[in-house]
Amino acid sequence: MRHRHGIKSVDKCLRDYISPIDPNRSSRPFGGITVVFGGDYRQTLPVIPKASQGETVGSTLNRSKLWDFCEVFTLRQNMRLYSGNSDERNKIIAEFAKWQLAIGDGKVHRITENPKDDGLVDFEIPEQFIICGTDNSIQSLFDITYPDFLSNMSSYCYLRSRAILTPTNSLVDDINDFMIEKIPGKTHTYFSQDSIDDNGGEDNDFDTAFPVEYLNLINMPCLPKYELQIKVGCTMMLMQNLNQILGLCNGTRMIVTACKKNSVECEILCGSNVGSKHLIPRIDMVPTDTKWPFEFKRTQFPLQLYFAMTINKSQGKFLDTVGLYLPRSVFSHGQLYVVVSRVTSPEGLHILILDDTGCYSNVTSNVVYEEVFYNLPKLDDI
Known part of the structure; x- marks a missing residue:
């Protein structure tokens, strides 16, 4: 938004x-x-x-x-959820759609009172969506979200229809590092070239204060990692608009078909350009809104692994299977609703929650700022 x-x-x-x-x-x-x-x-x-x-x-x-x-028009039908073949199936889908809206509106039944009134509500997730696995929580989530992975990793439909979602980028990196180890083959490592432009005169004190080794440690959501590890067959997401006519847009999902010295060959997985192959080059990427007192530039392939992604990045996606990893609760308005509304059927939603002690739980927090709805029209129930 x-x-x-x-x-x-x-x-x-x-x-x-x-x-x-x-x-x-x-x-x-x-x-x-x-x-x-x-x-x-x-x-x-x-x-x-x-x-x-x-x-x-x-x-x-x-x-x-x-x-x-502004004149407000409202949509009243959930187009992501597929209709069933029987009245009983349609009833299940309708109940799931109402539960989605209850999460989005902050109307779920709370199990604890919240004196701060900051939009945070603790509630129970229905048992049908909960994962209770082994000591390795990521392995449990992987087994359910990506069943028979090695047998299906060559299927483009299989890869583009599922993903693991989690609130923060650090958790995304942990899951993607775990996933890439599951792919057979050689790991290709590409390092970025990082530099700064302080525009401060001839002395150039910034080069001394911020050495290259320090710049390599900088991680931002809008930039690829300094050390990018890729294997043939892994799914990637494009992080910059390269050519919108050819479908190379920010958020485009692709699969790696070849790793070359100065480029990565990828095939688009979805959209109107599905199946087309493109060579992705290294480009200069400069974040526009940073806390640093200098202009930071990273030259790297504008790619990131797609097996897992942040909840915010998943907005607009249609997924048959979603695995939500919550070692800590969501922290922003609407994040939990985004997750539960990505799936095309109730059976496609799987949630793994860990409490403060690291044990599996069915209780999590939902964050909804109700005042944002005050001047919006009320929708009838689906």
Whole structure:
């Protein structure tokens, strides 16, 4: 979801463009041009580092003055869930859809009171979705999410229809490192070239204060890792827009077909360009919003392993099988709803929860900022 300030900037630009043509339209929202917005306020809100609940809610579009000029249309049918072949099956799907909406609206039955009123609610997950495995929790999740992995790893339909989701990038790295060990074959390791540009004159003190070894340790969600390990047959996700016409967009899922010295050959797994092969080169990647006092540049393949990904990154995906790994609870509005609404059937959802002692549990937390729904129309039950 976009920050309301970004939408306001588009509004101002369109008014400026249209004013020389028709001065009367400069006072109308977006210069009198019809603009269509799409989104779900049950899903995650704009990401603002270290923001409070009020700042996050205040960044949404329905807190903007432009919201008064918007006409809201609501969708009432869950298009991800496949219809059943019998009345009993359709009843199960309808109940699952209502449970999804209850999580998204924060209406689940809480088992503990929350005096802080920060949107955090503890509740029980139905036993049908819970994984209770062995001492190796990641292995248990892998066995259920990727059954008969070695026999099916050549099936593109198998690979693109399932994923493991978890709240943080550190957990994603742990799972992906575990998964790549399961793939037979040689591991190809690619190292990035990291550099900085302090723009501070000839002395260049930043080179001394921040050596290359330190830059190699920097990990950001928007950048590939310094040490990228790839095997032929592993699934990857593209992290940058390279060529939208050819389907090489941020978030595109691909499978590695060859590892070359200066490029990685990948085949697209989904979308209108499924089956097409492309050579992915190293590119310069510069994060725009960082805490560092210098301009950091990483030259690396814009790829990351796709077996596991963060909950926020999974928005917009359709998956037949989802494994949710929760060694700690979700921490942001809508994250749990995003997970349970990715699957196409109730049987495709599997949740592994660990409590503070590391034991398996069926209790987790749901975070919903109810005030974000205050000026939205109420939906009838599905």
